[in-house]
Each structure stands twice: as C-alpha cells, then as structure tokens.
Amino acid sequence: EPEVTQTPSHQVTQMGQEVILRCVPISNHLYFYWYRQILGQKVEFLVSFYNNEISEKSEIFDDQFSVERPDGSNFTLKIRSTKLEDSAMYFCASTPDRVEYFGAGTRLSVL
Amino acid sequence: QKEVEQNSGPLSVPEGAIASLNCTYSDRGSQSFFWYRQYSGKSPELIMSIYSNGDKEDGRFTAQLNKASQYVSLLIRDSQPSDSATYLCAVTGYGGSQGNLIFGKGTKLSVKP
Numbered sequence: 270e271p272e273v274t275q276t277p278s279h280q281v282t283q284m285g286q287e288v289i290l291r292c293v294p295i296s297n298h299l300y301f302y303w304y305r306q307i308l309g310q311k312v313e314f315l316v317s318f319y320n321n322e323i324s325e326k327s328e329i330f331d332d333q334f335s336v337e338r339p340d341g342s343n344f345t346l347k348i349r350s351t352k353l354e355d356s357a358m359y360f361c362a363s364t365p366d367r368v369e370y371f372g373a374g375t376r377l378s379v380l
Numbered sequence: 381q382k383e384v385e386q387n388s389g390p391l392s393v394p395e396g397a398i399a400s401l402n403c404t405y406s407d408r409g410s411q412s413f414f415w416y417r418q419y420s421g422k423s424p425e426l427i428m429s430i431y432s433n434g435d436k437e438d439g440r441f442t443a444q445l446n447k448a449s450q451y452v453s454l455l456i457r458d459s460q461p462s463d464s465a466t467y468l469c470a471v472t473g474y475g476g477s478q479g480n481l482i483f484g485k486g487t488k489l490s491v492k493p
Binding site: 302304310311312313314317325327358360362367368369370371372373374 | 412414416422423424425426429431468470472480481482483484485486
C-alpha cells in the first residue's frame with residue numbers, strides 16, 4: 270500500500286542551524302501538508318501546498334520556515350535558523366481528495 | 381480562533397466493552413470530520429471520516445455527526461487492548477482538498493484485558 274515517506278526519522282541540530290526535513294508524498298496525490306506536534310501537545314497545521322505554491326499557512330509558519338517541491342516526488346520543509354522551541358515531531362501529509370494520510374514523522378531535537 | 385475540544389481522558393474501558401469518544405468544534409462552517417488514532421511516538425492513522433449528519437459504520441467503529449450541535453463522536457464496539465491509544469478528532473473548514481486539519485488534543489483510551 271502506498272505511503273508517505275519521511276526522512277530522516279530523527280534529526281538532532283544545534284540552535285541557529287538550518288535543517289531540511291524531507292517527504293515523499295503518495296504519488297498520485299496533489300495536496301501536501303506539514304504539521305508539527307510538540308511533545309504532549311496537539312497536532313498543529315503549518316502549511317498546505319498545491320500546484321507548486323503555498324495555498325495556506327498558519328501563524329506558526331513564519332519567515333524562518335519555507336517549503337519546496339524541488340522535483341516531481343520530494344516535498345521539503347526548511348527551517349532556516351532553528352530555535353529550542355522548534356523541537357517537535359514534524360509530520361508530512363498528502364491527499365488526493367479530502368482524507369489526509371500522514372507519514373511516520375521526523376523528530377527534530379534542537380540543542 | 382477555530383477550536384476542537386475533546387476530553388483528554390484517560391478513558392478506561394474493559395475488554396469487549398463499548399468505548400465512546402466525543403468531540404465538539406467551534407466553526408459552523410466545518411465540512412469534513414475525521415477520527416485519527418495515534419499510538420505513543422507514532423503518526424496519526426485515519427480511523428474514520430464523516431461528512432454528513434448521521435452515523436457511519438466501519439467494522440467495529442461508528443462515527444456520528446451532528447452539525448447543528450457541532451458534535452462528532454466515535455464509538456468503538458468490542459474494544460480490544462490493541463485499541464489503547466490516543467484518539468484525535470480533526471476538522472476542516474473546507475469541503476474540498478485544500479482544507480487544513482484542526483486537531484483536538486486527543487482522548488487517551490485504555491482498554492483493560
């Protein structure tokens with residue numbers, strides 16, 4: 270069964286460093302999303318992406334964040350200068366219609 | 381601010397019993413409603429989706445939607461220990477694919493053997 274693939278599963282970085290989280294959505298899906306979940310808190314929407322552009326973003330998705338679809342399969346989330354409070358699980362999701370399917374997530378630890 | 385509210389639990393039921401999970405949402409324009417299951421340290425896994433008022437059944441799971449009351453519920457019949465997880469209610473305000481999901485904090489379910 271097709272699935273959303275995320276790499277790496279765990280990323281450790283120093284505060285102020287740039288990180289890129291990678292996602293391969295399900296191949297026939299057209300809508301892509303990034304969510305994050307801080308430990309013990311709820312899943313929060315970051316950004317949605319369709320037709321090679323951002324369709325919606327939340328207040329969390331500030332200038333430190335960017336998304337890109339560099340080729341036909343990958344979808345990336347870049348955090349330019351990480352802060353301690355960026356430590357969280359980051360989930361990529363994709364959908365062909367209404368139902369969003371989530372990847373296994375990347376645990377980002379900012380030291 | 382669009383909100384989705386759930387009792388955090390824990391909700392404890394004996395094996396074989398019915399577990400009832402509830403969710404309310406604030407945005408009357410919400411169109412699509414989902415229940416996800418999340419095991420500790422894992423990603424959300426879709427259990428049910430529901431888009432119109434009434435009941436929707438899938439195996440041991442039944443989702444119920446009442447848009448007038450802004451209320452969604454999930455019933456799990458014949459609960460199993462493997463159902464022990466956090467159940468997330470999620471809502472989107474758009475009828476189509478572009479809607480981002482607004483999640484509740486989740487209800488932790490514990491099924492005792």
